[in-house]
Amino acid sequence: MSLLSIQSLDAFYGDFQALFAVNVALNHGETVAIIGANGAGKTTLLRSIAGVLKNAHGSISHNGEAIGALSADAVLARGIAMVPEGRKLFSSLTVEENLLIGAYAQRSEPEWTLEKIYDLFPVLAEKRHDASTMLSGGQQQMVAIGRALMSNPDVLLCDEISLGLAPVIVKKIYSEFPKIKSAGASVIVVEQDITQAVTVADTVYCMMEGGVTLSGKPSDLTKDQIHRAYFGVGVDE
Amino acid sequence: MIWLETLIQGILLGGLYALFAAGLSLVFGIMRLVNLAHGDLIVVGAYMILIIVSILGINPFVATFIAAPGMFALGWLLQRFVLNRTLGDDILPPLLVTFGLSIALQNALLEGFSADSQRINAGALETASIPVGSLSIGIMPLLTFATAILVIFGLNQIIFRTALGRAFRATSDDPITASLMGIRPSSVFAIVTGLAMLVAIIAALYLGMRASFDPSIGPVRLIYAFEAVIIGGLGSLWGTLLGGIIIGVAQTFGAAINPEWQILAGHLAFLAVLLLRPRGLLPRAVD
Numbered sequence: 001m002s003l004l005s006i007q008s009l010d011a012f013y014g015d016f017q018a019l020f021a022v023n024v025a026l027n028h029g030e031t032v033a034i035i036g037a038n039g040a041g042k043t044t045l046l047r048s049i050a051g052v053l054k055n056a057h058g059s060i061s062h063n064g065e066a067i068g069a070l071s072a073d074a075v076l077a078r079g080i081a082m083v084p085e086g087r088k089l090f091s092s093l094t095v096e097e098n099l100l101i102g103a104y105a106q107r108s109e110p111e112w113t114l115e116k117i118y119d120l121f122p123v124l125a126e127k128r129h130d131a132s133t134m135l136s137g138g139q140q141q142m143v144a145i146g147r148a149l150m151s152n153p154d155v156l157l158c159d160e161i162s163l164g165l166a167p168v169i170v171k172k173i174y175s176e177f178p179k180i181k182s183a184g185a186s187v188i189v190v191e192q193d194i195t196q197a198v199t200v201a202d203t204v205y206c207m208m209e210g211g212v213t214l215s216g217k218p219s220d221l222t223k224d225q226i227h228r229a230y231f232g233v234g235v236d237e
Numbered sequence: 238m239i240w241l242e243t244l245i246q247g248i249l250l251g252g253l254y255a256l257f258a259a260g261l262s263l264v265f266g267i268m269r270l271v272n273l274a275h276g277d278l279i280v281v282g283a284y285m286i287l288i289i290v291s292i293l294g295i296n297p298f299v300a301t302f303i304a305a306p307g308m309f310a311l312g313w314l315l316q317r318f319v320l321n322r323t324l325g326d327d328i329l330p331p332l333l334v335t336f337g338l339s340i341a342l343q344n345a346l347l348e349g350f351s352a353d354s355q356r357i358n359a360g361a362l363e364t365a366s367i368p369v370g371s372l373s374i375g376i377m378p379l380l381t382f383a384t385a386i387l388v389i390f391g392l393n394q395i396i397f398r399t400a401l402g403r404a405f406r407a408t409s410d411d412p413i414t415a416s417l418m419g420i421r422p423s424s425v426f427a428i429v430t431g432l433a434m435l436v437a438i439i440a441a442l443y444l445g446m447r448a449s450f451d452p453s454i455g456p457v458r459l460i461y462a463f464e465a466v467i468i469g470g471l472g473s474l475w476g477t478l479l480g481g482i483i484i485g486v487a488q489t490f491g492a493a494i495n496p497e498w499q500i501l502a503g504h505l506a507f508l509a510v511l512l513l514r515p516r517g518l519l520p521r522a523v524d
Binding site (some may be wrong): 050051052071072073076077081082084088090091092093097100101102104105147151 | 409
């Protein structure tokens, strides 16, 4: 049984259908990367899983139980946390308060504590009492990841972590992923940066126009296949 | 010397206005909800205390403690089942609903208690005073002001030092992201309004002990409260106290010059501050 399973998920914004029969599975200990161009439906998929968008109850299941129609707070309580696109730190809160708010709905034995987050991203310890708006983009992203980890998730959803950050910072953040995974979280990353996604992922799903166009292990996929699935045209055409 | 006495009176009166305004400021600061029925809810609180005092024959301060849980529950239920449904991108529904609530409350009170003026009897406390140098300062205004400071200090402790307060601020910043943290915005809002009603019952106690009240006085009190919130700066509770003091001082000086100018002087001070500092004296909220 998959940890998280998405089966023929249709998602809507009002009358507009954004996702068409999407199937994705995340197994324990795995990292799944979802790639695709702008508007392909990647963020909609994560928002659907996190409960920001409500869907048909049976279309998403976690540990075998349907969660598709749960609200965001109920989804978090089950152990699914999200690092939202654009980081979305709380501007009225300090860095440390942003991290602490992640533990608001504290689940049983905390695997992640403030101390461990500061071990993971030492720069945050120095800035703990600063306003979150005073940080650089990369540091803000570290806070957003730390904040999600503070709820001790077993599924971590990361939306466009690399967006607007220098490549060296992106590399630094991704280099901490093994530690995050060894603490017990399975991860879904949404990325526009194909190279980065292919490097970290056990399974890659490529989305276009609200549907999954390609999926498989990175080693089984050719560059041309990905290109076709991503843009709808091949490299040579 | 008369001017110093007037100044002190004005500052202490500001404490009363700050008590009226603190609940309003809290609710607006966290939910961007303007509660036009806040003044009437304070009057409801005053009647609650009056009933408890007259039935049990106890001290009004003790009666306030007895009424407090009921007032919290009233605020919680009001937010949970009525006001939460009005929140959204449109600012009009909360205004219309709380305006309607204001009228409904006034008429319900009129039906239940008639239009007669009432007063909460505080005994000797009402006229007691302490001499300071050649001045004499009323115990009641002093107590009101001290309570206002205590209430605002307490609210700030909750907002800035507790997990609940963090949830208040996070929800105020961004309710959707807050829900991703496991916070249910509708429950947080219900607690905020419950808390605002706890402040309202304290305001009601002083309202009832210091002057007579009847079912219709809510909206008039609300205007001073609004002015205090706005010139203090939206979202800042200490600013609200400062705003209350400015209006209080303006009113007592106006009255000292000519009794007819009391109310007008308060409003003029409000307009003057708005003219010079349109965002208030200590604005916290950016929007």
